[in-house]
Amino acid sequence: GQNAAGVILYSPRTAFIWCSLLNQSKLSDRGLNLTYYCLSANVADVICDAFGASSAIVTASQPTERAMIAAITNAART
Numbered sequence: 001g002q003n004a005a006g007v008i009l010y011s012p013r014t015a016f017i018w019c020s021l022l023n024q025s026k027l028s029d030r031g032l033n034l035t036y037y038c039l040s041a042n043v044a045d046v047i048c049d050a051f052g053a054s055s056a057i058v059t060a061s062q063p064t065e066r067a068m069i070a071a072i073t074n075a076a077r078t
Contacts, residue, residue: 004034005034005035006034006035006036006037006072007034007035007036007037008037008068008072009036009037009038009039009043009046009047010039010043010068011039011043012042012043012045012046014043015036015038015043015046015047015050016046019031019046019047019050019051028050028051031050031051032051032052032055034056035056035057035058035075036055036056036057036058037058037060037068037071037072037075038057038058038059038060039059039060039063039068040059040060040063041059043059044057044059058071058072058075059071
């Protein structure tokens with residue numbers, strides 16, 4: 001099967017739920033290898049707390065759908 005390369009997270013609550021589900025499923029080690037596309041710094045903080053500051057995190061320049069899509073698109077180009 002093919003593994004996901006990234007996760008899009010729109011709120012601190014969904015980021016917390018994502019991290020909790022990984023822990024409950026004993027898959028938190030896989031969370032270390034993902035890129036996290038976060039709508040805001042508050043969302044990114046949840047990921048940093050869970051997986052460390054060296055995690056691959058892309059944060060939108062503004063907390064809008066347009067900025068999130070631009071962040072994902074720009075990250076894919078690099």
